[in-house]
Amino acid sequence: MSLATDAADQPTLYKRIRADIEKRILTGEWPPGHRIPFEHELVARYGCSRMTVNKALSELAQADLIERRRRAGSFVRRPQHQSAVLKIADIRAEIIALGRGYGYELIGRKLRTATAADRDRLGVKKAGKVVAINCRHSADNVPFAVEDRLIDLASVPDAATADFSREPPGSWLLHHVPWTEAEHTISAIVADDRTAEALDIAVGAPCLVIDRYTWRSARTITAVRLLYPGDSHRLVARFKGG
Amino acid sequence: MSLATDAADQPTLYKRIRADIEKRILTGEWPPGHRIPFEHELVARYGCSRMTVNKALSELAQADLIERRRRAGSFVRRPQHQSAVLKIADIRAEIIALGRGYGYELIGRKLRTATAADRDRLGVKKAGKVVAINCRHSADNVPFAVEDRLIDLASVPDAATADFSREPPGSWLLHHVPWTEAEHTISAIVADDRTAEALDIAVGAPCLVIDRYTWRSARTITAVRLLYPGDSHRLVARFKGG
DNA sequence: CACGATTATATGTCTAGACATATAAGTCAA
DNA sequence: TTGACTTATATGTCTAGACATATAATCGTG
Numbered sequence: 001m002s003l004a005t006d007a008a009d010q011p012t013l014y015k016r017i018r019a020d021i022e023k024r025i026l027t028g029e030w031p032p033g034h035r036i037p038f039e040h041e042l043v044a045r046y047g048c049s050r051m052t053v054n055k056a057l058s059e060l061a062q063a064d065l066i067e068r069r070r071r072a073g074s075f076v077r078r079p080q081h082q083s084a085v086l087k088i089a090d091i092r093a094e095i096i097a098l099g100r101g102y103g104y105e106l107i108g109r110k111l112r113t114a115t116a117a118d119r120d121r122l123g124v125k126k127a128g129k130v131v132a133i134n135c136r137h138s139a140d141n142v143p144f145a146v147e148d149r150l151i152d153l154a155s156v157p158d159a160a161t162a163d164f165s166r167e168p169p170g171s172w173l174l175h176h177v178p179w180t181e182a183e184h185t186i187s188a189i190v191a192d193d194r195t196a197e198a199l200d201i202a203v204g205a206p207c208l209v210i211d212r213y214t215w216r217s218a219r220t221i222t223a224v225r226l227l228y229p230g231d232s233h234r235l236v237a238r239f240k241g242g
Numbered sequence: 243m244s245l246a247t248d249a250a251d252q253p254t255l256y257k258r259i260r261a262d263i264e265k266r267i268l269t270g271e272w273p274p275g276h277r278i279p280f281e282h283e284l285v286a287r288y289g290c291s292r293m294t295v296n297k298a299l300s301e302l303a304q305a306d307l308i309e310r311r312r313r314a315g316s317f318v319r320r321p322q323h324q325s326a327v328l329k330i331a332d333i334r335a336e337i338i339a340l341g342r343g344y345g346y347e348l349i350g351r352k353l354r355t356a357t358a359a360d361r362d363r364l365g366v367k368k369a370g371k372v373v374a375i376n377c378r379h380s381a382d383n384v385p386f387a388v389e390d391r392l393i394d395l396a397s398v399p400d401a402a403t404a405d406f407s408r409e410p411p412g413s414w415l416l417h418h419v420p421w422t423e424a425e426h427t428i429s430a431i432v433a434d435d436r437t438a439e440a441l442d443i444a445v446g447a448p449c450l451v452i453d454r455y456t457w458r459s460a461r462t463i464t465a466v467r468l469l470y471p472g473d474s475h476r477l478v479a480r481f482k483g484g
Numbered sequence: 485c486a487c488g489a490t491t492a493t494a495t496g497t498c499t500a501g502a503c504a505t506a507t508a509a510g511t512c513a514a
Numbered sequence: 515t516t517g518a519c520t521t522a523t524a525t526g527t528c529t530a531g532a533c534a535t536a537t538a539a540t541c542g543t544g
Contacts, residue, residue, distance in 0.1 A: 188472025
């Protein structure tokens with residue numbers, strides 16, 4: 001749940017303190033950079049112990065709404081990063097979560113020494129082995145997305161022998177490479193012949209493109225390009241915040 | 243900053259406890275649904291007071307890594323929502339953050355009683371007044387996005403008199419309507435004549451579309467459609483997580 | 485004035501208790 | 515078997531302290 005809650009249903013004091021402060025921040029009454037009252041002032045105002053206001057302030061700090069500086073005080077932070085934050089774990093899971101029938105089809109799989117293009121795409125310098133995978137996901141037997149993936153075997157040696165004819169590589173990786181960072185780039189293209197055929201759409205039809213580059217502690221893991229039919233599939237995102 | 247930190251630089255005990263648990267979750271040693279040790283067990287294991295382990299567990303709960311249930315215990319949560327989470331605050335701020343010169347141009351503004359199409363788009367039933375705004379954002383004098391927005395005056399009466407010839411409506415709203423929820427839908431289209439001209443691209447060129455629907459406590463505020471040139475602009479998103 | 489040492493102070497962490505409260509699990513009766 | 519009642523228990527919140535620690539501000543000195 002979000003931090004955004006009505007003050008009415010706050011039985012506990014620290015939540016009320018947190019909500020009070022949050023409200024002032026979010027209405028702009030306390031703009032970014034504003035110093036919020038010291039703990040001892042809040043203790044006096046609310047008539048509680050310091051641990052109680054500390055808990056409220058700590059949560060606001062964890063939520064990045066305020067910044068706490070020793071000896072200086074607590075300050076309202078600038079509104080969250082303007083840029084986009086996107087999370088997409090796994091297409092199979094996404095389709096299943098939509099309540100639709102998941103279908104998967106491996107189109108091609110190649111194990112090769114990384115070409116210059118591969119190295120560039122993965123952002124690695126040394127020449128090593130990679131697996132290139134091409135596959136298609138469908139929902140209720142309608143093409144949902146085509147996937148073009150490169151896995152760096154130096155980071156994920158098991159991928160050389162994994163059976164991607166049954167399990168999609170995204171799901172496989174999710175279970176074999178636990179904690180990763182990723183960068184997504186979303187763009188739009190028009191379908192060329194090959195894409196049009198794979199997605200069963202017309203040549204020149206719009207496609208949504210997601211390029212995802214994944215790594216773990218500075219080690220490249222995989223680069224993947226997903227193509228979705230642009231006029232049918234939709235990436236829905238919901239969030240709370242200013 | 244993320245919760246993911248090395249155990250080495252943890253001088254404090256609660257952070258070490260939090261990191262220990264987090265590690266087991268993220269490596270899959272404790273899979274989703276697994277019950278993590280009770281507070282009193284952790285108290286015994288780490289030889290500290292309950293408040294210390296409680297702080298560690300509370301932060302993990304706030305970060306949505308675990309779920310805490312009274313009487314039952316604390317459980318590893320399923321990996322975050324499969325679907326997408328996207329945050330885009332404000333195009334002006336986005337362009338400025340990119341270090342590029344921001345340009346804004348109001349193309350059209352109309353105040354009217356909501357048509358059936360308007361009501362449908364805003365998701366309201368009662369007929370009321372709305373403001374329809376059409377404008378263009380540019381970066382370094384190159385078209386960056388065109389915006390087509392509808393504001394519900396029942397929720398934001400001030401929007402009727404706001405001067406959108408200087409300030410983009412997104413920025414204006416951000417400062418006048420503080421705490422909102424939003425839903426984004428990303429898709430792709432090909433440019434029609436009007437869009438092509440506005441974005442200075444060819445007819446039939448791909449466009450990235452972001453439809454955002456914003457509300458606050460069940461009240462509709464605004465619905466906006468943003469069109470970006472699909473092959474030039476890119477929505478970059480970075481995140482941490484499985 | 486510039487720079488290093490000192491001090492004051494706000495936050496950071498922690499304790500050893502307390503009582504509240506939701507709820508899983510067990511008990512018992514219909 | 516099922517439903518209602520009771521109980522045990524893990525978490526939720528809170529207190530009134532304590533000492534640690536980073537650092538803004540002050541003070542002194544060259």
